[in-house]
Amino acid sequence: MTCAFQGSLLDCSDESGPRSLTPVRTPLAHGAWIDIRRGWIAGADALFERLAEVVPWRAESRQMYERVVNVPRLLAFYGEDEPLPDPVLNEAKCALDAHYEPELGEPFRTAGLCLYRDGRDSVAWHGDRTGRGRTHDTMVAIVSVGEPRSLLLRPRGGGPTLRHDLGHGDLIVMGGSCQRTWEHAIPKSGKAIGPRISIQFRPRGVR
Numbered sequence: 001m002t003c004a005f006q007g008s009l010l011d012c013s014d015e016s017g018p019r020s021l022t023p024v025r026t027p028l029a030h031g032a033w034i035d036i037r038r039g040w041i042a043g044a045d046a047l048f049e050r051l052a053e054v055v056p057w058r059a060e061s062r063q064m065y066e067r068v069v070n071v072p073r074l075l076a077f078y079g080e081d082e083p084l085p086d087p088v089l090n091e092a093k094c095a096l097d098a099h100y101e102p103e104l105g106e107p108f109r110t111a112g113l114c115l116y117r118d119g120r121d122s123v124a125w126h127g128d129r130t131g132r133g134r135t136h137d138t139m140v141a142i143v144s145v146g147e148p149r150s151l152l153l154r155p156r157g158g159g160p161t162l163r164h165d166l167g168h169g170d171l172i173v174m175g176g177s178c179q180r181t182w183e184h185a186i187p188k189s190g191k192a193i194g195p196r197i198s199i200q201f202r203p204r205g206v207r
């Protein structure tokens with residue numbers, strides 16, 4: 001993928017697309033950290049509408065003991081060579097690479113998309129530990145559009161839970177040892193909550 005946009009466009013907040021990438025870093029215990037950039041994507045509501053429409057959302061099911069249960073969210077996955085479903089996601093990936101590649105040592109390669117239709121959709125506590133995230137430091141960058149949902153983080157060995165409400169173009173990057181020493185979750189909510197889409201950019205071999 002080529003990055004055909006000028007750095008200065010990033011600061012053009014009337015345009016849709018990523019604004020300047022000026023995250024605030026919070027070090028966590030055990031060598032993990034998170035970066036947060038609120039309202040990173042301009043035009044996030046329109047991006048939500050386009051993604052809800054064009055992405056081929058799939059329901060997944062999972063064997064749970066002797067039952068097959070539906071995973072309570074819709075999913076789509078774009079592998080390394082697959083075109084992303086919206087040009088703003090290309091711009092976001094290029095901006096993430098420009099900012100993080102010197103530290104990460106490699107570009108982000110894949111994009112996983114999740115659609116939480118309402119407060120009943122959720123994802124249980126987990127680390128992105130399929131592949132290299134289990135053994136190596138890495139980064140997972142998540143862009144959120146639509147209605148904010150709480151992303152919870154807690155140390156794997158126990159400790160207080162952190163909570164960040166993410167939506168409307170917010171960016172969070174989980175880095176360092178976060179996928180193996182911490183867990184994250186999007187809990188169900190009993191409130192009437194509108195839909196949210198998250199876009200997770202990951203390097204090769206991290207899932």
Ligand SMILES: O=C(O)CCC(=O)C(=O)O
Nearest residue numbers: 114123128142151186198
């Ligand atoms: O929706 C989110 O922000 C989190 C998604 C997530 O943790 C995952 O798909 O691995």
Ligand SMILES: [Fe+2]
Nearest residue numbers: 126127128184
């Ligand atoms: Fe995850």
